[in-house]
Amino acid sequence: MDKTKRKGSKTIQSIPPEILAQLxxxxxxxxNLVEWLAIDVNKMLAIVLEQGGKTSYLVPVLQALEAIKKPTVTLKNATIGQVLLTQASEAEDEELFSFLAEHPADMPRCWATYMIGGNPKLSPTAQLQAIQPFAADTHFGVRETAWMAVRPTIIANLSLSLAVLEPWTLHADANVRRFATESTRPRGVWCAPIELLKTTPELGLPLLENLRNDPEKYVQDSVGNWLNDASKSRPDFVQNLCDRWLEESKTKATAYIVKKALRTINS
Known part of the structure; x- marks a missing residue:
């Protein structure tokens, strides 16, 4: 569950001014996503850096944001994280990452995920290990940003990443289990596809098998979506796997996953 119990407004225009100011x-x-999209990223950046005593980093980040031709919130967050990483590295500043990673607001924690994903000093394994606390974050936005931040690393180091992520599917935290499949979806959402998993989804079986009967709907949805992605290029694999799962695992969880997995094949 997210820390906040507020439901949030349905439109940006209906967000109360005092709430928007606090955001x-x-x-x-x-x-919710509406509030996430409503944030004035530049304004928040200036305030957060002032909070952390890091105002000297502001101008380079603002310049980088200004250079974005087609800005989206996701691209802005990625840019902020990457430029802050550069600035902190040049200044030998070891405090900035911790300050952002522990910030009470969710968006600064999102910036921290990109400081992990863009850090060339971290090995692929170290990146995944460093991102796990964010995969377990209580906030939906941080969890989504976490897998997006390291997806390029996963794509470039697929075999290693799948091996590292396999134990995550047995983690006590459902958010961590879900990260294993969401971060490796063959097609994914708002991200580059993983071509090898589109053509050879069998590589993902060690992750999928461990989650075929997961009790959490959040995880079930991700597994079903993973397989639905794969079904668009390898319907044979998905159909055969689902048939086997239904025979071997007669539970509501597996039935739900299979229904979600086969929605494109059965449409």
Missing amino acids: NQGVIETA
Whole structure:
């Protein structure tokens, strides 16, 4: 569950001014995607860096944001994280990452995930290990940003990444289990596809098998979506796997996953 119990507004225009001010100041977490999209990223950046005594980093980040031709919130967050990583590295600043990673607002924690994903000093294994606390974050936005931040690393080091992520499917935290499949979806959402998993989804079996009967709907949805992605290029694999699962695992969880997995094949 997310820390905040607010439901959030349905439109940006209906967000109360006092709530929007608190969001921009980094005082509270966003309650939904609408609030996340409503944040004035530049304003929050200036306030957060002032909070951390890091105002010298502001101008380079703002310049990088200004250079983005087609800005989206995701691209802005990635840019902020990458430039802050560069600035902190040049200044030998070891405090900035911890400050952002522990920030009470969700968006600064998102910036921290990109400081992990863009850090060339971290090996692929070290990146995944460093991202796990963010995969387990209580906030939906941080969890989504976490897998997006390291997806390029996963794609470039697929075999290693799958091996590292396999034990995550047995983790006590459902958010960590879900990260294993969500981060490796063959097609994914708002991200580059993993071509090898589109053509050879069998590589993902060690992850999928461990989650075929997961009790959490959050995880079930991710597994079903993973297989639905694969079904668009390898319907034979998905159909055969689902048939076997239904025979071997007669549970509501497996039945739900299979239904979600076969929605494109059965459409």
